[in-house]
Amino acid sequence: MNKDPFREETLDIRKLVFKYIRFWYWFVISIIIALAIAYFINKFSETVYRARATVLVRDDRKGGFRPGQIMGELDLFYQRNNLFNEMAILRSFSLVDSALRNMDVGVSYYNIGRLVGEIRTVEVYKNTPFLVVWDEDQTPLFNRPFNVRILSEDTYELELSNRKRFSFRNGGSKYILQFGELHQADNYGFRIVKNENFRPQSHVGREFIFVVHDLNILPGRYLSSLSVEPLNNEVSIVQLSFEATHSGRAIDFLNTLTEVYLRQSLQEKNTIAENTIRFIDQQIGIISDSLILAESSLEEFRMRKGLMDVSMISSQLFTELQRLDNQLAVENVKRQYYVYLxxxxxxxKDFRDVFSPSALGIDDPLLNNLISELSSLHAERSRLKVSATIENPNILMVNRKIDQTTQALSENLRSIQNASDILIDDLNRRVQQVENRISQLPGTERELIGIQRRFNLSDATYNYLLEKRAEAGIAMASNVPDHKIIDRARFAGIVSPKKRLNYTIALVLGFVIPLGFLIVRDFFDTRINEKKDVTDAVDFPILGVIPHNRKAARKEEVNLVVFDDNKSPVTEAFRAMRTNLQYFASSKKNKIVSITSTKPQEGKTFSAINLASVIALSDKKTLLIGADMRKPRIYEDFGIQKSPGLSNYLIGKNSLEEIIQKVNHNKNLYIISSGPTPPNPSELIESEKMGTLLSEVKKQFDFVIIDTPPVGIVPDGIHIIKNSDIAVFIIRQRFSDKSSLDFLNEFAAKLETKNICIEINDMKMTRSGYGYGYGYGYGYGYGYNYYEDKPQSNGNVFKKWYDLVNGTFNRKS
Structure with a gap:
């Protein structure tokens, strides 16, 4: 009997709209509240501004011109750059810390505005009427708000908040102080001094707050608001964004950050140049002493011997020896550099301080590349250590690269040093050969050549070092930053509050929240709410739909709707049921119709009374039997005697003719009341006499309507349903549970009966309903009423408005 669980269902948007439109006031109230909240958020939340700047980073991976490419000596100290490494530098703690220490942000100042006991603050930047000067010998009180109320041109009131937030009532101690007077507490002290922005007419009576920040922690806060991203993938330009509660502070921070970044980049290059010059100066200092000594010896010898020159042969030997000595001096300087490396x-040691070999005329491409790579790796490791521990995988990977490159450099240096030693030995051997030839000259010339040789050697070395120092100085003087500021910081808009977005979100939430609540409520609602719930669960035909009347539900003891209001929608619904009964068990002339339900208060007695009444009005001889002996009601509604009744007949106390009662409402309507409540109603109903009764009354009456007990509670009615031509199950909208439909399927399967049909009772009609816009009210154990054409007003203007609005929606429905 179950429907196909895999049947595809379509979503009826129109039906959903009219299903929830009757809760329109929920949506209106929710949207108004949401918009009010958005208004207060927009008005009283702190405004956050954004500033942007762009910087050109020279990325070696993308090529491009760099300073010093035209003249080699100007490119001695060039450092290789990587875009992502430079982005990491711009976001490094150390760079932000350096920038903040170049700004005056150690103390924040705020204007005070008050709202419902709380302080609303607006940051004041570079426009404060006073400055806070802390005692440098004492530690400031960090992150605690101080309230300052300017009393006059010379005095102010100071109050320290006991909490680390701004509050209307701080609860702290108050002090009246003079501007410039030292405020000394147990562990801190400071002065508040007026500055050039102080205006008595504007600032007297105003209140301010200042907060002192710990500069060791402040960079972390700034980093959380700083963003560094590449402009796009095609260029090496990065965009810096910073968010702050004051646009001027955001702009100043980005400008200072980029300036410090360029200054540190240039300073790093200059440090290498300074190390080069320092090394050359050390060598010059050593050789200058030898040069002075050699010069003095040569001058003294010439004065003493009166010999100003040597012969031609001596001059040739001396020139050859001088050439070899110059080569030997240069090689010795180079060897000192190898020892230095x-x-x-x-x-x-950190290779960032090592200068390029080309500064000393060493043109070894492999050596230059290894030193440049080591310098870059040490710089990268230093940057990573700012934001990571030594166990970080990136740092460990860089350490491995440093070890590998250092090993390669060590092997290369020792190989170069060995080659240098061989060349020096060869030069010494050739010098020795020339010296042997000189030794054959006369003694005076030989002594003069020796002295002249020492002087020329020292002089050549000295001049060589001076030349290299001049080149290093020129390179240092021509150093410029590798990077360039493209756009200085500028205002880039308000981050929050975003007023339009907040109002949009408020509108959406104001609509979605009540809608979501209604959908969730319906999802967990297990009651039967519409006809589709019934038709989707069972295949039994719908005999009729009885409408609901909200107004009539307030009245009591009005069960006879058919007789009391013959033209009401309820009566018309029962007439439709009477017509539909003709198509059930059509082969039988006289019919037994049992009325039952799964639980009490679903309206089966009401339906039995009015269905029997409407059939009697059609000139059909009708008998209504009250078979619910546990909770009898029918005799009260018709004003007849309770006894003798059905129970009297079944125990053999009265005959059939004695228990059938005629009513005054219609000549064709007869009733058998339930009689006194017996102790064993189930056994009586299942007895042979009950079967005999049904057989006899079926011969005498056109229709027999039986009000049976709820079969979902007691089994009394099962025997009657088996012997009925038609079994009508009552389903009450928004009262009967959906599980009752599963019970009905199982019930029909066990009884193997196909004579079941369904009546949907108390249906509140809407546009998604089935025709009527009004109905009736009733209840099992409740009263009943019929439709009233026009309600009486109680004179209340709000009640009139409410009835008017709901009446409008009901008419639309």
Whole structure:
């Protein structure tokens, strides 16, 4: 009997709209509340501004011109750059810390506005009427708001909040102080001094708040509001964004950050140049002493011997020896540089301070590349350590690269040093050969050549070092930053509150919240709410739909709707049921119709009374039997005697003729009341006498309508249903549970009966309903009423408005 569970269902939007439109006032109230909340958020929340700046980062991976490419000596100290490394630098804690220490942001100042006991503050930046000067010998009280109320041109009131938030009533101590007077507490002290922005006419009576920030923690807060992103994938330009509660502070921070970034980049290059010059100066200091000594010796020898020059042969030997000595001096300087590099390798020093080999005329591409790579790796590790621990995988990977590159550099240096030692040995051997030839000259010339040789050697080395120092100085003087500020910081809009977005969200939430509540409520509602709930669950035909009347539900003891209001919609619904009965068990002339339900208060007695009444009005001889002996009601509604009744007949106390009672409402309507309540109603109904009774009355009456007990509660009515031509199950809208339909399917399957039909009772009609816009009210154990054409007003203007609005929707329905 169950419907196909895999049947595809379509969503009826129109039906849903008219289903929920009767709750229109929920949506109106919800939207009004949501818009009011959005208004207060927009009006009283703190405004956050955004500033933006763009910086050109020279990325070696993308090529491009750099300073020093035209003249090699100007490119001695160039550092290789990587876009993502530079972005990490711009977001590093150390760079932000350096920028903040170049700004005056250690103390924040706020204007005070008050709202419902709470303080609403607006940040004041560079326009405060006073400054806070802390005692440098004492630690400031960080992150605690101080309230300042300016009393006069010379005095102010100071109050310290006991809480780390702004509150109308701080509860702290108050002090009256003079501007410039030291306020000394147990562990801190400061002065408040007026500045050039102080205007007595504007500031006297005003209140301010200032908060001192810990500069060791402040960079972390700024980093959370700083964003650094590449402008796009095609260029090496990064965009910096910063959000703050004051647009001027946001702009100043970005400008300071980019300036410090460029200054540190240039400073790093200059540091390498300074190390180069320092190394050359050390070598010059050593050789200058030898040069002075050699010069003095040569001058003294010439004065003493009176010999100003040597012969031609001596001059040739001297020139050859001078050339070899110059080569030997240059190689010795280079070898000192190799020793200098090996010291960095062996002691694992930071290679960022190592200058380029080309500064000393060493043109070894592999050595240059290894030193440049090590310098970049050390710089990258230093940047990563700012925001990560030494166990970070990125740092560990960089350490491995440093170890590998250092090992390669060490091997390369030792190979170069060995080659340098071979060349120095060869030069020394050739020098020795020339010296042997000089030794054959006369003694005076030989001594003069020796002295001249020492002087020329020292002079050549000294001039070589001076030349290299001049080149390093030129390179240092020509150093410029590798990066460039494209756009200085500028105002880029308000981040929050976003007024239009907040109002839009409020409208959406104001609509979605009540809608969601209604949908969730309907989802968990297990009651039968519409005809579709019935037709989807069972295949039994719908005999009729009885409408609901909200007004009539307030009246009591009005069960005889058919007789009391013959033209009401309820009566018309029962007439439709009477017509539909002709198509059930049509082969039988006289019919027995049992009326039952799954539980009490679904309206079966009401339906039995009025169905029997409307059939009697059609000139059909009708008998109404009250078979619900546990809770009898029919005799009260018709004003007849309770005894003798059905129970009297079934126990053999009265005959059939004695228990049939005629009513005054219609000549064709007869009633058998339930009689006295017996102790065993189930056994009596299942007895042979009950079967005999049904057989006899079926011969005498055109229709026999039986009001049976609820079969979902007691089994009394099962025997009657088996012997009925038609079994009508009553389903009450918004009262009967959907599980009752499953029970009905199981009940019909067990009884193997196909004579079941359904009446939907108390149906509240809407546009998604089935025709009527009004109905009736009733209840099992309640009273009943019929439709009233026009309600009487009680004179209340709000009640009139409510009835008018609901009446409008009911008419639309």
């Amino acid at each position: 090996l010291d960095y390798v062996d002691n694992e």
